[in-house]
Amino acid sequence: MRKRIIVIGGGIVGITAALELQRRRNSVTIIDPKKPGRETSYGNSGVLSDGSVVISNNPGLRKKLPTLILKRSNALNYNIGFILKSLPWVTKFLSYCTDLHLDHSSRALRNLQSFSLSLHLDLIREANADSLLRKTGWLKVFRSDASFKSYEMELRVLKKTGVGHTIFNSEQLRNLEPSLNQIFKHGVLLHDACSVSSPSGLCDAYLSIFEKLGGKVLQAAATTLSYSDSWKVTMKNNHTLEANRVVIAAGPWSAEIAEKLGYKIPMGWERGYHIHLKPRLGASLQRVVHDVDRGYVMAPQQKGVRITSGVELNDRDAKVDEKQIRNSIHSAREALSLGAELEDSAWMGRRPTLVDSLPIIDKGSRHDELWFNFGHQHNGLSTSAGSAMILADLMHGVTPSIDPSPFRADRFKI
Ligand SMILES: Cc1cc2nc3c(=O)[nH]c(=O)nc-3n(C[C@H](O)[C@H](O)[C@H](O)COP(=O)(O)OP(=O)(O)OC[C@H]3O[C@@H](n4cnc5c(N)ncnc54)[C@H](O)[C@@H]3O)c2cc1C
Known part of the structure; x- marks a missing residue:
């Protein structure tokens, strides 16, 4: 039967969910205080990955902790006040640094990402957005033998989970990405991964199908939700919308919304920045490149080369701290011939992260017709389409094409 469904949050996760639910003959409304696709889903690196399967809280993290705590790596910046305040969350996050969880999460993410990538390719075709798509893989580069050696564990997991990859030496890298300066000794290309030249353009294209x-x-923020026979969602403008079902898909704001209904979601956020730089004449990248030693990414975008930073742990809405993106730009200039910065200040987004680094795609346990789809962390652009399909299947009593159990809500006491 046709249901009225409200999707709270119009990032890539909300948009793809709304689209799939609309296809299944429901009447769907997205509510979002902004134009959809203008928060985290706007400023990412654009990778549609099939192989980002090693989560940050893996067994290798413990060894790296002294370097990270001493802020000797540009991959992580943190605010000590935030860490102290969030110690229970941080401790729980670190408790997942086990071989067992790495095995579990890498299989779950591999399934979700490869399923999702094939769905994205269909959606991109349907949305006439082929001009945004690059099927050139996703390249990790290493400046030293030592840093490549410490990537051994990731390589083992790529092999184990069947992620297609090719290892390149410095000479082969030169042929693959001729514009890169010759400072990289090794490279690993995830050759089946794709990328888009405008993540917000992709959101717009999917939204137009919807x-x-x-x-x-x-365009409004959900402020209160109540249920008796049907859902009533009140918005900041005091307007109330009624529906049979509600999906919370508000990325880093999801925990705050679910908390109003009594759910304690173990969510944190990993902030990240970007700035675009104009490539100098003749310099161009064929694909997104991750400079692993320096903890940043160079993503060729419509606007220029988008430099994206690693993780900053701080309050969700704390003031911007440009230290990490400044270091990233400095390192990117060593790697590629780059000209002027194209913005006056950095964009900042928040990766929504649950303590075990996997999303929740499931029904809320204590409410009728409440659904969750959030916590997509570093991979939400990649995993959105697959998450939408799982959500819609579960909602419609269809067995999903991949095992949804790693994404169940009851893995936490919420
Ligand atoms: C620097 C960086 C690089 C990244 N690179 C990649 C990458 O290359 N590939 C990849 O797959 N992923 C990447 N990610 C991760 C990816 O961007 C996120 O996982 C994804 O965008 C999350 O999407 P979302 O829809 O859950 O959240 P969002 O895009 O943040 O959307 C949430 C929406 O909820 C809305 N909202 C908030 N409060 C309310 C309310 N009260 N009522 C209604 N709506 C509300 C917001 O306005 C927002 O539009 C990156 C992230 C960062 C920060």
């Missing part, structure tokens, strides 16, 4: 199918978008 709207063509009759989906509605309301």
Whole structure:
């Protein structure tokens, strides 16, 4: 039977969920205080990965902790006040640094990402967004033998989970990415991964299919949710919308919304920055490149080369701290011939992270017709389409194409 469904949050996760639910003949409204696709889903590196399967809280993290705590790696910046305040969350996050959880999470992410990538390729075709798509893989580069050696564990997991990859030496790298300066000794190409030259352009393209199918978008923030027979969602403008079902897909804001209904979601956020730089004449990248030693990414985008930073642990809405992105730009200039910065200040987004680094895609346990789809961390662009399909299957009583159990809500006491 056709249901009225409200999707709270119009990032890539909310948009793809709304689109799939609309296809299944529901009447769907997205509500978001901003134009959809203008928060975390706007500023990422654009990788549609099939092989980002090693989560940050892996067994190797403990060994790296002294370097990270002493802020000797640009991959992590943190605010000590935030860490102290969030110690229970941080401790729980670190408790997942086990071989057992690495095995479990890498299989779950591999399944979700390869499923999702094939769905994205279909959606991109349907949305006439092929001009955004690059099927050139996703390249990790290493400046020293030592840093490549410490990537051994990741390589083992790539092999174990069947992620297609090729190892390159410095000379082969020169042929693969001729514009890269010759400072890299090794490279690993995830050759089946894809990327897009504008993540917000992709959101717009998917949204236009949703709207063509009759989906509605309301620009407002959900403030209160209540349920008796049906859901009533009140928005900041005091307008109330009624529906049979609600999906919370508000990325880093999801825990705050679910908390209003009594759920304690173990969510943190890993902030990240970007700035675009103009490539100098003749310099161009064929694919997204991750400079592993320096903890940043160079993503060729419509606007220029987007430099994205690693992880900053701080309050979700704390003031911007440009230290990490400044270091990243400095390192990127060593790697590629780059000209002027194209913005006056850095963009900042928040990766929504659950303590075990896997999303929740499931029904809320204590409410009728409440659904969760959030916590996609570093991979939400990649995993959104697959998450949407799992959500819609579970909602419609269909067995999902991949095992949804790693994404169940009851793995936590919430
Ligand atoms: C620097 C960086 C690089 C990244 N690179 C990649 C990459 O290359 N590939 C990849 O797969 N992933 C990448 N990610 C991760 C990816 O961007 C996220 O996982 C993904 O965007 C999360 O999408 P989302 O829809 O859950 O959240 P969001 O995009 O943040 O969307 C949440 C939406 O909820 C809305 N909202 C908030 N409060 C309310 C409310 N009260 N009512 C209604 N709506 C509300 C917000 O306005 C927002 O639009 C990167 C992230 C960062 C920060």
